[in-house]
Amino acid sequence: MKLDSLAIHAGDRKKPGSFVPVTTPIYSSSSFFYSDMETLDRVFAGEIPGQNYARYNNPTTNALEEQIAALEGGDFALACASGMAAIYLALQAALTDRRRSVVAGPVLYGATIRLLHEMLEPNGIEVHFADPCDSQEFAAAVSEHKPGCILVETVANPMLRVTPLDTINEIARRHGAAVVVDSTFATPLLVRPLQLGSDLVVHSLTKYLAGHGDVLGGIVVSREEFRPVLQSISRAVGGVLGPFEAYLAMRGVKTFPLRMTRQCANACRVAGWLASHPRIARVHFPGDPQHPDAAIVRRLFPPNMYGAMVSFEVKDAGKEQIFRLVDSLKMIVPATSLGDVHSMILYPPMSSHREISPKHRQRMGIGENFLRLSVGIEAPEDIIEDLDQALGLG
Numbered sequence: 041m042k043l044d045s046l047a048i049h050a051g052d053r054k055k056p057g058s059f060v061p062v063t064t065p066i067y068s069s070s071s072f073f074y075s076d077m078e079t080l081d082r083v084f085a086g087e088i089p090g091q092n093y094a095r096y097n098n099p100t101t102n103a104l105e106e107q108i109a110a111l112e113g114g115d116f117a118l119a120c121a122s123g124m125a126a127i128y129l130a131l132q133a134a135l136t137d138r139r140r141s142v143v144a145g146p147v148l149y150g151a152t153i154r155l156l157h158e159m160l161e162p163n164g165i166e167v168h169f170a171d172p173c174d175s176q177e178f179a180a181a182v183s184e185h186k187p188g189c190i191l192v193e194t195v196a197n198p199m200l201r202v203t204p205l206d207t208i209n210e211i212a213r214r215h216g217a218a219v220v221v222d223s224t225f226a227t228p229l230l231v232r233p234l235q236l237g238s239d240l241v242v243h244s245l246t247k248y249l250a251g252h253g254d255v256l257g258g259i260v261v262s263r264e265e266f267r268p269v270l271q272s273i274s275r276a277v278g279g280v281l282g283p284f285e286a287y288l289a290m291r292g293v294k295t296f297p298l299r300m301t302r303q304c305a306n307a308c309r310v311a312g313w314l315a316s317h318p319r320i321a322r323v324h325f326p327g328d329p330q331h332p333d334a335a336i337v338r339r340l341f342p343p344n345m346y347g348a349m350v351s352f353e354v355k356d357a358g359k360e361q362i363f364r365l366v367d368s369l370k371m372i373v374p375a376t377s378l379g380d381v382h383s384m385i386l387y388p389p390m391s392s393h394r395e396i397s398p399k400h401r402q403r404m405g406i407g408e409n410f411l412r413l414s415v416g417i418e419a420p421e422d423i424i425e426d427l428d429q430a431l432g433l434g
């Protein structure tokens with residue numbers, strides 16, 4: 041089946057009895073039993089699939105896991121309480137029985153950088169950074185530090201650089217490192233890292249996959265060989281997704297391919313319009329033929345799909361002008377998240393990159409005039425009209 045059909049059917053409609061519900065219901069039950077102890081014993085032993093306790097399994101959450109595993113082409117998935125819980129779980133699994141050292145891309149989601157510095161480093165795990173878009177620099181860092189784990193994002197926030205996953209996987213294979221990919225920005229519609237040889241794929245379900253701004257969740261997708269270690273850590277730590285959240289996420293995922301296709305098309309329109317606007321100094325968009333990673337985009341992404349994030353710089357604007365611009369938006373939502381059906385705008389110096397000094401931010405290319413737009417599924421004319429009137433005011 042194609043991705044569009046898998047999103048609707050994978051994992052759903054399990055038969056609990058002689059009737060079949062057309063969608064998986066919310067199983068709000070903390071534990072489960074069978075008509076005989078023998079069966080429950082075999083479920084506990086892992087000899088047969090089944091339900092025993094909600095920290096181990098839950099039918100609603102399992103349905104979501106099967107759905108996402110199918111989309112990513114993985115053997116299984118484990119849903120977590122948030123994207124951050126999923127990243128932590130994936131890193132711990134990747135480092136089990138490997139060298140306790142990580143080489144990561146330098147431009148990561150802010151909380152991920154904190155996780156590396158505040159949770160991993162104090163526990164004796166070395167953390168090094170190298171630019172995955174510069175494969176020579178990255179290969180040299182991996183060769184020098186011999187990490188057990190490599191961590192990259194498919195599309196890095198907010199400069200929207202695209203990681204050459206095929207090259208990174210090859211470098212990792214030569215050195216026996218496990219590759220963890222945070223693919224939240226790219227989604228399985230643009231790239232499927234497991235099929236390129238990555239080991240563990242992580243998503244914040246909160247963003248494109250659930251897509252409606254109504255649920256927080258995360259998920260790790262992987263191959264069979266990582267199942268025992270992931271399950272073991274997840275069951276011990278217990279940061280699993282609850283059945284209500286799993287239900288909302290699964291409902292959202294069914295329309296994810298439709299939404300994302302529209303969002304990608306809208307983003308192309310908006311990026312093109314912004315690039316020709318006199319008040320815009322610069323647009324960062326992977327669909328731009330001048331984008332520094334245009335060759336990687338052509339190699340890894342399907343034709344005409346570049347994701348739905350667009351970053352841009354407003355000519356000669358400082359914080360004050362940017363605040364005025366954002367305050368004048370009538371439809372685009374000025375809140376901290378991305379990937380929802382509604383368009384959203386974010387000011388990185390105030391939010392995602394607040395903790396970084398202005399000088400360091402400037403070196404990363406994030407000036408006081410920098411905005412990040414998550415393009416929604418509205419009519420593209422309305423998104424453009426809203427930006428146009430707000431740009432016209434200041």
Ligand SMILES: *Cc1c(COP(=O)(O)O)cnc(C)c1O
Pocket residue numbers: 122123124125149151152193197222224225244245246247256257258
């Ligand atoms: C949002 C996000 C996360 C964290 O996900 P939560 O669901 O908020 O915990 C991790 N990585 C990326 C790229 C994100 O956008």
